[in-house]
Amino acid sequence: MAYSEKVLSHYETPRNVGSLDKDAKNVGTGIVGAPECGDVMKLQIQVDDSGKIVDAKFKTFGCGSAIASSSLATEWIKGRTLDEAMAIKNTEIVQELSLPPVKIHCSVLAEDAIKSAIHDYQEKNGLAHDHADETEHTKA
Amino acid sequence: MALKLPIYMDHNATTPVDPRVLEAMLPYFTEKFGNAASRNHPFGWEAEDGVKLARKQVGDLIGADPKEVIWTSGSTESNNLAIKGVADMYKDKGRHIITAIHEHKATLDPCKRLAKMGYDITWLEPREDGLIYADQVAEAIREDTILVTIMWANNELGTINELPEIGKVCKEKGVLLHTDATQAVGKIPVDVNSAGVDLLSGSAHKIYGPKGAGFLYVRRRKPRVRLTPIIDGGGHERGMRSGTLNVTGIIGLGKACELCRLEMAEESARLSKLRDKLDQGITSQLEHAVINGHPDRRIPQTTNISFPYVEGESMMMAIKEIAVSSGSACTSASLEPSYVLKALGLGDEIAHSSIRFGLGRFTTEEEVDYTIDKVVTAVKKLLELSPLYEMVLEGIDINAIEWGAH
Numbered sequence: 036m037a038y039s040e041k042v043l044s045h046y047e048t049p050r051n052v053g054s055l056d057k058d059a060k061n062v063g064t065g066i067v068g069a070p071e072c073g074d075v076m077k078l079q080i081q082v083d084d085s086g087k088i089v090d091a092k093f094k095t096f097g098c099g100s101a102i103a104s105s106s107l108a109t110e111w112i113k114g115r116t117l118d119e120a121m122a123i124k125n126t127e128i129v130q131e132l133s134l135p136p137v138k139i140h141c142s143v144l145a146e147d148a149i150k151s152a153i154h155d156y157q158e159k160n161g162l163a164h165d166h167a168d169e170t171e172h173t174k175a
Numbered sequence: 176m177a178l179k180l181p182i183y184m185d186h187n188a189t190t191p192v193d194p195r196v197l198e199a200m201l202p203y204f205t206e207k208f209g210n211a212a213s214r215n216h217p218f219g220w221e222a223e224d225g226v227k228l229a230r231k232q233v234g235d236l237i238g239a240d241p242k243e244v245i246w247t248s249g250s251t252e253s254n255n256l257a258i259k260g261v262a263d264m265y266k267d268k269g270r271h272i273i274t275a276i277h278e279h280k281a282t283l284d285p286c287k288r289l290a291k292m293g294y295d296i297t298w299l300e301p302r303e304d305g306l307i308y309a310d311q312v313a314e315a316i317r318e319d320t321i322l323v324t325i326m327w328a329n330n331e332l333g334t335i336n337e338l339p340e341i342g343k344v345c346k347e348k349g350v351l352l353h354t355d356a357t358q359a360v361g362k363i364p365v366d367v368n369s370a371g372v373d374l375l376s377g378s379a380h381k382i383y384g385p386k387g388a389g390f391l392y393v394r395r396r397k398p399r400v401r402l403t404p405i406i407d408g409g410g411h412e413r414g415m416r417s418g419t420l421n422v423t424g425i426i427g428l429g430k431a432c433e434l435c436r437l438e439m440a441e442e443s444a445r446l447s448k449l450r451d452k453l454d455q456g457i458t459s460q461l462e463h464a465v466i467n468g469h470p471d472r473r474i475p476q477t478t479n480i481s482f483p484y485v486e487g488e489s490m491m492m493a494i495k496e497i498a499v500s501s502g503s504a505c506t507s508a509s510l511e512p513s514y515v516l517k518a519l520g521l522g523d524e525i526a527h528s529s530i531r532f533g534l535g536r537f538t539t540e541e542e543v544d545y546t547i548d549k550v551v552t553a554v555k556k557l558l559e560l561s562p563l564y565e566m567v568l569e570g571i572d573i574n575a576i577e578w579g580a581h
Contacts, residue, residue, distance in 0.1 A: 066562065069579065
């Protein structure tokens with residue numbers, strides 16, 4: 036299968052690989068997927084007092100598209116507010132990376148990872164999480 | 176000498192034609208173009224002579240009489256003819272067939288079709304080392320068993336099933352034994368008599384011959400095996416396989432068998448040394464890498480290695496300069512891990528990240544060194560990226576986690 040240039044770029048030099056201290060209060064961690072499905076993503080965010088994401092890290096077990104989707108996700112959420120990050124849709128990732136239909140689940144997983152990390156941060160800090168944000172994934 | 180990329184490490188899938196094989200074939204495309212079944216002119220006789228020599232070359236490699244060699248288009252056809260042909264010919268004697276769950280699809284699917292037609296199939300499961308043992312076969316044989324079909328060497332693992340012991344069991348019980356020897360012929364000594372084999376499938380393109388040519392060995396004495404043909408027509412091949420002979424392909428198959436017979440000892444010593452170097456080079460640098468299947472009872476040029484915590488498709492991407500076969504079919508729409516590796520009891524996450532390396536006649540030590548280096552670098556990079564590996568390093572049991580479905 037041919038990968039788009041952007042997928043290859045993220046796969047060959049993934050951005051923001053690594054881990055943040057998952058016990059820190061200002062860090063939210065999301066782990067989504069399952070090994071038997073061939074994809075597991077861990078995405079972490081570090082949030083400052085104003086609610087802005089100042090750092091993001093990821094680790095992914097999965098195909099090139101899954102690695103690229105999570106790498107792109109960390110790039111996009113850095114510098115955004117939690118609300119802005121929450122609004123990122125998997126279809127935007129599909130578009131940016133030109134993912135083929137069989138790889139759409141990778142983008143879905145990346146969107147889930149962002150939301151899961153934000154929820155973890157909100158729970159840790161006693162912030163109500165707004166269920167209205169959990170919209171259905173759009174199938175591209 | 177500069178290394179030429181990409182490197183071909185998939186010789187269990189197919190092999191290049193040996194130049195000496197091609198040379199033997201060429202005259203049969205042009206000046207010796209006759210139909211081997213034309214009995215009344217020299218064009219036919221010439222082709223028939225070539226075919227006769229090829230029959231002997233195949234027979235010599237597997238210890239068979241030339242008359243026991245039936246030409247086919249390849250092992251898939253040979254397996255179909257052996258399994259369906261025996262099933263139909265002996266149906267009044269019984270309708271029970273024994274095979275194994277990690278056979279090639281060309282055995283599994285004919286058996287499944289027979290099952291639909293009312294035959295009873297016993298599916299043996301390999302032990303953890305990937306082998307089928309004679310005692311398993313002995314236990315499964317019944318009064319109404321007409322055929323045991325167990326491959327000689329497994330195509331994904333390279334493991335060698337317990338032959339000749341399985342043959343001995345079948346002889347004692349008076350049951351016919353078919354073996355798909357596609358991966359064994361030409362790689363390790365194969366002798367139909369000492370192994371007690373009644374039917375044996377082989378293919379030219381796995382042994383540096385052309386694609387589209389194969390054979391089925393059919394025993395003529397003690398016992399004389401009879402088959403219902405699948406292809407009816409001019410009565411070629413003792414009526415078992417009609418159709419004008421693929422003379423060029425047959426000449427190539429014969430020559431390929433002759434070269435294997437003459438060079439096997441030397442070639443297998445060289446390749447098993449290189450294969451062991453590959454195994455050693457990878458497993459000594461990657462502590463989690465595991466060799467799948469029996470470590471010693473394997474054909475000399477094949478190894479299958481799992482890389483836990485690393486996903487198969489990203490692995491293939493990272494070593495794209497090396498042509499190998501992955502345990503998972505991730506590149507297709509289905510995300511099914513290999514049924515052969517699952518038969519060994521490997522978890523999905525490990526079967527997803529397994530690679531078969533198949534060395535061959537023209538593989539060099541430089542290519543093996545390059546492969547070791549590339550694989551080790553790729554796996555280390557992907558382990559850095561792997562959240563599963565991070566959990567393992569933290570002492571978390573990833574099998575104990577309740578993973579969400581998606």
